Amino acid sequence: MDMWITISSLGILAVTIHFIKDNWQFDHFVSDVLYIPLSYTALAIKDSIIKIVSELNIADRLIGITSDNEAKMLVLT
Numbered sequence: 001m002d003m004w005i006t007i008s009s010l011g012i013l014a015v016t017i018h019f020i021k022d023n024w025q026f027d028h029f030v031s032d033v034l035y036i037p038l039s040y041t042a043l044a045i046k047d048s049i050i051k052i053v054s055e056l057n058i059a060d061r062l063i064g065i066t067s068d069n070e071a072k073m074l075v076l077t
Contacts, residue, residue: 011036013045015052031056 013036018028034048053059 013048015049017056017058 013034015031015034016028017031018026021027032052034052036044036048049065053062
């Protein structure tokens with residue numbers, strides 16, 4: 001996951017999913033690019049991630065989450 005701040009201070013969260021298919025081929029896709037409101041906090045980011053994981057029904061398959069080193073993302077760990 002990567003968090004960006006636009007010039008106009010909008011928070012953008014991009015969620016990319018990486019996985020291995022049954023035939024052991026590596027694959028990935030961008031699951032979502034979300035707007036996080038101006039008051040984006042670690043809690044708002046966490047809630048967005050939980051929503052995506054729940055919608056995709058992958059909580060029991062999730063091994064790890066990586067992110068950029070943006071300060072609010074580090075609070076989530």
